[in-house]
Amino acid sequence: MSLLKISLPGNGWLHTALLVAGLSLVSACGAPSGPDGISDPFETTNRKIHAFNRGVDRALLGPASKGYGGIIPKPVSQGIGNLAETLDLPGDIANDLLQFRIGDAVQNTMRLGTNVFFGLGGLIDTSTALGLQGKPTDFGETLHVWGFGEGPYLEVPFSGPSTVRDAAGTVVDIAMNPVRLAVPKREATAAMAIKLFSRVGDRDRFSETIESILYDSADSYAQARLLYLQNRRFTLNRGADATSEDEYIDPYEDPYAE
């Protein structure tokens, strides 16, 4: 939360400072090591933050999302989700360009235009109905495209699983968000509120999955870490065949199979 507060518009030097901080974090990224390709040298601290996040979810986010899901009609929460996604598009396009993915930049630009002009300013996702699927991305992915490794695993307070590279990416995404930089302070705050509501809505939509990981698994920290890393690597891999061997487990060959 403090990150969001200090990066309000008009603080040019702060943007630079955040960028430098983000990039110097990234220079600490290395190749993953350890069992299952997981590098977690900060496990003790991470587990404390995980316990804190779990407490926040149990006491605040979970109940809030149930209330939100119960009060807000589905079309409205869907609209807020769509609006939040539209607000992400300028940042996505900037990252697409930084990744030299011109096709994605064009597709996201078409989505932005279609949803703003034919979707009530982004409330309705007209693009997906037309077969123009979203191509969400972030600065963490840009760093991946530029050749940075994911670095050690991190649990971020209030936010959850990440890696050093992805956390640095998030810092840069917040500091450099084109929407926040382009619009007046009041509108930027409104945009932030929409994103917050959208996250609460997501917590409600995916409640079964999230609760099964956080509250039904024997070691929710290890489970969340594994799921995040596997899914993140899959996303960054973009449908290419697995590059790491750990995705192809052969139980007929491993030492425990015989």
Added chain:
Amino acid sequence: MPSEPMVSRRTVLASSVGGLALLALPRAALAMSADEAKVLVDNTVAQINDIINSGKSEQAMYGDFEDLFARYADVPTIARSVLGPAAKAASSGQMSSYTKAFQVYISHKYGRRFREFIGGRIEVAEAKAVKSFFEVISTAYLQGEAPFEVRWHVSDKSGKGLFFNIIIEGVNMLASERTEMGALLDQRGGDLDTLITDLKTL
């Protein structure tokens, strides 16, 4: 003394059952084709679609999912792989009751998750050989969600073509269950028998 012959009879019985099971598991490759792997997943998916759209109660669906796992998945291999190093130290009697308990556990767990598929469908696209087995790629279409990818790993090394892993958007069932089973065993101080008893109720 009366208990003595009972024990030895049971031991003999158990070991001969073990011997029969070994005979029934030819280890030579049966030269499965990619098409056959795809047919297996087609059949599995057809049955999943039937179960989730049957309108049955959750409890009845669990039974159906257990049948599905027993029929299309290589449950003993999955169970053993998920248990990890502890499988090596376990007796054959422990392994057989663990495998039975695991089948209940896994069908409940994934039965609960497949409930989210109600009203949706899974489409099987292609199968290809990877390493020493086959990978079948399918796409799940759920109501109100962007389509996502589900990969099935299939092998005939058990003696017939069965799936042994499901990978949903990169999230690997074997890896995830290994983490879970390791933690469950740790919670019970490494006591496999307690784990076997508890597994059916989780």
